[in-house]
Amino acid sequence: MSVTSPANPSASSLLSFDKSAETIRTNSQWIAGGVNSNFRLNIAPTPLVFERGEGPYLFDVDGNKLIDYYLGMGPMILGHKPKALVDAVKSQIDSGILFAGQTAIEAEAARLVCQMVPSAERMRFGSSGSEVDQAALRLARAATGRTKVIKFEGHYHGWFDNVLWSTAPSVDAAGPADAPVPVIGSKGQLPSTADDLVVLPWNDLAILEARLSQGDIAAVIMEAAMCNQGSIHPAAGYLEGVREACTKTGTILIFDEVITGFRLAAGGAQEKFGVTPDLSTFGKAIANGFPVAAIAGRADLMDMFVSGGVVHGGTYNAQPIAMAATVATLKSLTPDLYERVGKSGTQLMEGFKAVFARHDVKASVAGFGQVFHVALGLEQPARNYRDLARMNRPAYVALTTALMHRGVRALERGAWFVSSEHSSDVIEATIDAMDGAVRELKTKGTL
Ligand SMILES: Cc1ncc(COP(=O)(O)O)c(C=O)c1O
Missing domain, CATH: 3.90.1150.10 (Aspartate Aminotransferase, domain 1)
Known part of the structure; x- marks a missing residue:
């Protein structure tokens, strides 16, 4: 050597x-x-x-x-500056920049996401992982009529007030390992957002099942493999057990695949581990560095954006140049x-x-x-x-x-x-x- x-x-x-x-x-x-x-x-x-x-x-x-x-x-x-992506972006920019309307390139990108991701019956694009995680939580609350969400210690779901809790807490402040207390992530963050949040240890099915059995949880959100902190595999049977417990209690299961999506496999952690969430969120590798994110999942849930009174917006959603980058990236993921x-x-x-x-x-x-x-x-x-x-x-x-x-x-x-x-x-x-x-x-x- x-x-x-x-x-x-x-x-x-x-x-x-x-x-x-x-x-x-x-x-x-x-x-x-x-x-x-x-x-x-x-x-x-x-x-x-x-x-x-x-x-x-x-x-x-x-x-x-x-x-x-x-x-x-x-x-x-795909590394820095992959040729196919750079060529696609250069060619797209000649058609204009932003239309606040629909384009063929966004439909192609959406079709690829739905083909690649097992749970994606329907999807929508956004610009960052943080905001699509918010969209998923809003859908889950609307669908269940409940407000509380379970997240796990050490998991990161963006920097907004209601989820920036216990992402990397000091153990001294975090309470007992089997009953962690939510630890706030930032000054200026609304402390009341913890009222609707339950923080649990990840990879412990019995603790999750016990809490879900109270029947008041809208959603469980998790990185299906804990990759923002650590790169931790789900324990054998854990994801399957979580899926079953969520189904039994009418809780929406959200996989935050912002890191794992299009990285662990073309269909993300859900393909790799063979467990299908109700909703999942994507970002990062979906467009190899362009600001693209996505929420995908069950058609009945996603259609609540259309006829269920749930609002989702974003000036830059499906920006055509970013969509060209998305298509070029997804086609490269063989x-x-x-x-x-x-x-x-x-x-x-x-x-x-x-x-x-x-x-x-x-x-x-x-x-x-x-x-x-x-x-x-x-x-x-x-x-x-x-x-x-x-x-x-x-x-x-x-x-x-x-x-x-x-x-x-x-x-x-x-x-x-x-x-x-x-x-x-x-x-x-x-x-x-x-x-x-x-x-x-x-x-x-x-x-
Ligand atoms: C698992 C996970 N979810 C959500 C986010 C937030 O994504 P963004 O930084 O694009 O808002 C990140 C960012 O690192 C992440 O790792």
Whole structure:
């Protein structure tokens, strides 16, 4: 294994990010914090400023070429700048920009979603995962006449008031593991939104069944594989049990597939695990980086937008250029592509496991080839948020920082997204970089 690859330079040639840091400082005059999302703040050594992306790489203002595993926080399953998508978008833009009316390209995109997603009898497009999750909750409340919703600790369903609860709570504030208390996510958030929210531990069927049996829950919303935090498989039989309990109690089951959709499989987690929700939501990989989201599901529920008095809007819904990107993306998502991405991701996971074993570092590397998670300090893959909360976060941030200096950009929360452009060579270079980063942190006593 080479230790002099571009991703694993000698200590004297570690990458620096001074120009990014300086640009962020300058831009903070106009942009709050120099970034346009709180989730891009406080990145070590600095939030980065990019000039372009190509395949598995990003190129920043310091002249660095980075192997990218953020992949836009998940969307870029085809990598940066895939030719078919770029060509489709260029060609669509010649027809105009926004019509506040219907187009053939949006119908084609919708038909593809309905063909690919098992539960999608009908669908609607939106612009972000946060807003389609709201649409799903509204539909569920209208359909059941109930107000309360169950969400799970550690699951993320967007940044709006009624769901930004217990997404990454401090365990000290979160109450007992089997009866968590809702922990608010932001100052300024309406505390009363917790009145209609029940937060439960995920992957525990008995606790969910007991709460559902009270018969007052409109919807259960979950990431069917918990991928925003961790990359956690549902326990054997869990999703099937949840499906049955929801059906028995007249509760709408919503799978938030904003990460898993079009990433774990063409039909998302529901295809992979063979469990069909009533409604599901999509975003991210549906359009490989264009601002597209979708809600899909049972026709009787979706038709409540038409004749059931339920409102859903959005100026940019089904924006034609974004729809061209959607069609181009969905047509690229072949079985061969999933096999390739899965294989690359598995190669990377196995490579990391070997590095950690070689350096005697306790770590869990778990999940799927297409998206997995590295948790330092865990012996076993996590089963839920409380397990995950035991990971050594400061050491992991030190690890991602050491990786950045070796030309690998990975999320500080532990997630690794893989694209069809991450070839075997790129994966090997990443494993080399991990070896170098672990070696450095071992020497410093951080690991
Ligand atoms: C599972 C899940 N649901 C919803 C969202 C919100 O999507 P968006 O950021 O597009 O609003 C995210 C974003 O990361 C997510 O991971």
